[in-house]
Amino acid sequence: MNKIQDSVSRRINEMKARTSSMKSENLYFYNQPVTEMLGGSKVRVDGRVMSMYASYSYLGLIGHPRINKAAQEAITRYGTGTHGVRTLAGTLPIHVELEETIAKFKHADEAITYSSGYVTNLSVISTLVGRGDHVFCDKLNHASIYDGCMMSHAKFERFNHNDLHNLEQQISEAPENSAKLVVVDAVFSMDGDLMNLPLLRAICDKYHCWLMVDEAHSVGVLGETGTGIEEHFNMADAIDIKMGTLSKTIPSIGGYVASNHDIINYLRHASRGYIFSAALPPAQAAASNEAFKVILDEQWRVNKLCDNAKLFINNLTNAGFDTLNSQTAIVPIYCGSDQAAYEMTREAQMHDIFVLPVVSPAVPEGQARLRATVTANHTAEDIIHTVEVLAESGRRLGLISKP
Numbered sequence: 001m002n003k004i005q006d007s008v009s010r011r012i013n014e015m016k017a018r019t020s021s022m023k024s025e026n027l028y029f030y031n032q033p034v035t036e037m038l039g040g041s042k043v044r045v046d047g048r049v050m051s052m053y054a055s056y057s058y059l060g061l062i063g064h065p066r067i068n069k070a071a072q073e074a075i076t077r078y079g080t081g082t083h084g085v086r087t088l089a090g091t092l093p094i095h096v097e098l099e100e101t102i103a104k105f106k107h108a109d110e111a112i113t114y115s116s117g118y119v120t121n122l123s124v125i126s127t128l129v130g131r132g133d134h135v136f137c138d139k140l141n142h143a144s145i146y147d148g149c150m151m152s153h154a155k156f157e158r159f160n161h162n163d164l165h166n167l168e169q170q171i172s173e174a175p176e177n178s179a180k181l182v183v184v185d186a187v188f189s190m191d192g193d194l195m196n197l198p199l200l201r202a203i204c205d206k207y208h209c210w211l212m213v214d215e216a217h218s219v220g221v222l223g224e225t226g227t228g229i230e231e232h233f234n235m236a237d238a239i240d241i242k243m244g245t246l247s248k249t250i251p252s253i254g255g256y257v258a259s260n261h262d263i264i265n266y267l268r269h270a271s272r273g274y275i276f277s278a279a280l281p282p283a284q285a286a287a288s289n290e291a292f293k294v295i296l297d298e299q300w301r302v303n304k305l306c307d308n309a310k311l312f313i314n315n316l317t318n319a320g321f322d323t324l325n326s327q328t329a330i331v332p333i334y335c336g337s338d339q340a341a342y343e344m345t346r347e348a349q350m351h352d353i354f355v356l357p358v359v360s361p362a363v364p365e366g367q368a369r370l371r372a373t374v375t376a377n378h379t380a381e382d383i384i385h386t387v388e389v390l391a392e393s394g395r396r397l398g399l400i401s402k403p
């Protein structure tokens with residue numbers, strides 16, 4: 001082990017001090033195993049039955065019998081792995097079928113899949129733009145978008161969150177003849193608010209920019225049938241590069257882009273995350289493929305999620321909490337300091353509500369919060385009870401003052 005205090009050991013030691021101090025104060029709640037799914041929104045953690053308010057499984061599809069069956073049949077048929085990368089021997093019929101299903105679901109010509117949503121953003125952004133090009137990124141975009149922009153070597157410009165005037169100003173100052181890509185989240189992953197697609201599309205048209213939208217938290221959540229932000233705004237074909245993950249509403253792993261034939265053909269032959277990384281395991285591809293079909297077949301889940309999100313946000317704000325501008329299943333419960341967010345988490349978990357804090361660098365310094373999520377699996381009674389418990393804790397900690 002290197003004994004010299006270089007910058008690497010300094011970083012390691014700082015993290016050790018930070019996590020040790022949290023653990024000694026009983027404020028460390030990350031990396032806890034969820035040992036059992038108990039049906040509905042209940043899970044077992046550390047031997048206790050808790051209400052899950054931190055899940056990305058927005059439509060409650062983890063463990064869905066049709067999806068489990070599809071995964072099991074794929075294992076029986078193909079085993080657990082593939083013969084390598086898609087380009088060489090790794091492609092199975094289930095990969096082709098999954099990409100067709102995604103293309104249909106997203107109303108696009110074609111789709112391409114990658115091994116994770118993170119890899120998708122990294123690989124796709126850095127393959128589309130490069131040195132001499134410009135890439136524009138909302139300041140609250142997901143880390144994988146940031147990393148993709150940095151990896152691309154394009155001129156990386158960040159505009160203020162959801163401030164499309166700021167974006168337009170930045171675009172108008174870029175050289176007219178440079179290629180320009182705008183990348184945004186459809187639903188922002190820490191705030192739960194929406195991107196203004198109609199205005200954004202108009203700006204992209206005016207300045208001839210490509211538009212890429214990350215739909216990690218909008219598929220299954222937005223639009224009457226859950227197909228995402230284009231359906232929500234009733235705007236077909238507004239997005240050039242429709243990116244999404246297979247790890248949230250879709251209970252699997254992987255990421256995708258749906259787009260026109262030429263873009264997908266380019267990515268299939270130029271993006272390094274596709275060419276140099278193994279194909280999705282057959283069970284995960286089959287589970288994803290079935291899940292897109294389940295969303296369309298079980299529309300009640302999308303409606304229920306929408307009702308639950310409204311109820312949760314209304315009750316929290318009535319109790320005096322600040323939920324920022326959330327309009328979706330991601331509901332921030334604003335705390336301010338890291339300490340307040342950790343203490344609220346401890347209170348919630350002591351009362352069997354499984355919710356977690358997010359602090360800097362995931363959100364700006366001083367804007368720590370509980371990042372609660374609601375799903376189609378919650379009952380109205382559970383939501384009402386949870387808000388009552390959170391409100392009591394919030395009052396005890398001085399976060400809210402309402403009686």
Ligand SMILES: Cc1ncc(COP(=O)(O)O)c(C=O)c1O
Nearest residue numbers: 116117118142144189216245247
């Ligand atoms: C907006 C957004 N994009 C991309 C990702 C990465 O997706 P994955 O977890 O599938 O790698 C996430 C994950 O949380 C996300 O929230």
